[in-house]
Amino acid sequence: MIKMQIVADIGGIPGVDCKGFCKYCYFKEVKYMEPLGCISCSPGKIGCSRCGEELRESKNNFKLPFIVMSEIQSTLMLGNYRDKDLKVNISGGGDLSCYPHLNELTSTLNQFGLNSHIGYTSGKGFENGEIAKTLVNNGVDEVTYTVFSTDHNLRREWVKDQNPDESLKALKIFSESIEVHGASVIIPGVNDGDVLLKTCSDLESWGAKALILMRFANTINQGLILKNAPILKDVKTHSVEEFKDLVKEINSQFNLRVTGTPVFDPETNAPFAIAKDGNEIYLQFIQEVTGEATVISSKIAGPYIAKIFEKIGADDVNIVCTEKEIACLITKEDLEDIDLSEVKDAVIIPGRSFVHNLDAERIFSKDGKERVVGRGPDKLSVDGEMSGTLTEEQVIERELEEFRELVQAINFFGMKKR
Ligand code: SF4
Numbered sequence: 174m175i176k177m178q179i180v181a182d183i184g185g186i187p188g189v190d191c192k193g194f195c196k197y198c199y200f201k202e203v204k205y206m207e208p209l210g211c212i213s214c215s216p217g218k219i220g221c222s223r224c225g226e227e228l229r230e231s232k233n234n235f236k237l238p239f240i241v242m243s244e245i246q247s248t249l250m251l252g253n254y255r256d257k258d259l260k261v262n263i264s265g266g267g268d269l270s271c272y273p274h275l276n277e278l279t280s281t282l283n284q285f286g287l288n289s290h291i292g293y294t295s296g297k298g299f300e301n302g303e304i305a306k307t308l309v310n311n312g313v314d315e316v317t318y319t320v321f322s323t324d325h326n327l328r329r330e331w332v333k334d335q336n337p338d339e340s341l342k343a344l345k346i347f348s349e350s351i352e353v354h355g356a357s358v359i360i361p362g363v364n365d366g367d368v369l370l371k372t373c374s375d376l377e378s379w380g381a382k383a384l385i386l387m388r389f390a391n392t393i394n395q396g397l398i399l400k401n402a403p404i405l406k407d408v409k410t411h412s413v414e415e416f417k418d419l420v421k422e423i424n425s426q427f428n429l430r431v432t433g434t435p436v437f438d439p440e441t442n443a444p445f446a447i448a449k450d451g452n453e454i455y456l457q458f459i460q461e462v463t464g465e466a467t468v469i470s471s472k473i474a475g476p477y478i479a480k481i482f483e484k485i486g487a488d489d490v491n492i493v494c495t496e497k498e499i500a501c502l503i504t505k506e507d508l509e510d511i512d513l514s515e516v517k518d519a520v521i522i523p524g525r526s527f528v529h530n531l532d533a534e535r536i537f538s539k540d541g542k543e544r545v546v547g548r549g550p551d552k553l554s555v556d557g558e559m560s561g562t563l564t565e566e567q568v569i570e571r572e573l574e575e576f577r578e579l580v581q582a583i584n585f586f587g588m589k590k591r
Pocket of ligand 1: 191197199266267268295
């Protein structure tokens with residue numbers, strides 16, 4: 174049975190608490206900027222910690238273990254976790270292998286009867302690979318390891334790993350003993366091709382369970398919204414289609430649960446499994462669309478969403494895709510580029526997008542027509558980072574729930590006048 178995970182944030186600043194920046198880190202050269210605005214801001218004020226400091230991950234030093242423990246205890250007390258089989262997902266802004274109290278924290282959690290999942294770590298902070306045995310003894314039963322490549326020189330150069338022998342030894346020990354999800358940001362010409370095949374074959378032979386392939390983003394429209402694009406000059410990233418093909422190819426060659434982000438999961442068909450031809454039967458569980466509205470989405474998700482609304486015969490709903498490829502990273506600049514002649518009187522923006530409603534209302538009334546702005550659900554599907562832990566049924570169930578929420582917003586904000 175899959176255990177429920179509660180998140181323990183140990184803090185940490187990217188690059189600073191990582192023994193230096195990985196060459197491809199999305200937080201490299203992040204500039205100060207005014208908060209972008211989002212759903213968590215108060216209604217009358219643009220800007221809050223979520224769309225300011227938290228987004229830049231700029232102010233959160235590593236926390237002491239007793240603080241992390243007390244936060245976990247509060248989470249346990251406030252949540253309804255009684256009788257639940259739990260584990261703690263340790264995550265942070267820096268690299269977890271650089272957290273000086275990882276041993277102590279996991280050991281304390283173990284004393285409380287809690288197993289741990291070490292969320293993303295590159296392992297570059299492990300000076301002795303044998304630490305992996307200690308952590309496993311401390312109840313760590315799952316690790317998500319940003320391997321990048323098993324080539325020592327590439328890790329030295331790209332991950333700024335001074336001890337690739339040790340970090341890879343730790344990865345091997347983890348893979349042999351517990352559940353390991355490898356993760357690699359794929360940089361064309363660097364760690365794809367034969368290098369990737371070797372990495373996959375090492376992971377497979379060591380016993381890793383899964384590999385998450387992450388398409389490298391290098392431009393604003395691919396999701397770099399912290400004024401730091403491009404991260405790598407002269408690197409051309411994979412197109413979405415090329416990346417999807419790469420995921421399929423790796424999946425067919427290795428005995429690993431391979432998923433890709435932002436696309437694609439060959440086993441569950443996420444994202445947007447319900448859009449897949451042959452899965453129409455599930456669409457009957459989306460309630461009737463009675464409202465009329467425009468749904469704003471991203472370049473990647475938009476066509477899937479349009480297909481679903483077309484299949485359920487929602488003729489009064491149109492989808493407008495922004496240039497931004499990830500809907501959660503849409504900002505007001507993306508909305509400013511939209512042709513308002515395509516936008517109906519009611520408009521639904523992605524729930525988690527970095528746009529304040531005040532900005533959205535201003536932008537969507539620029540042509541003199543006052544439009545109602547509503548927000549959709551936080552997500553409409555799951556990407557490879559999540560779907561790799563789910564079955565196709567679970568993905569479909571989630572998507573249906575989220576689409577029901579979206580239709581609820583359309584029917585409410587886009588209610589037709591009788
Ligand atoms: S370990 Fe992660 S957060 Fe730290 S520099 Fe590398 S990519 Fe950035």
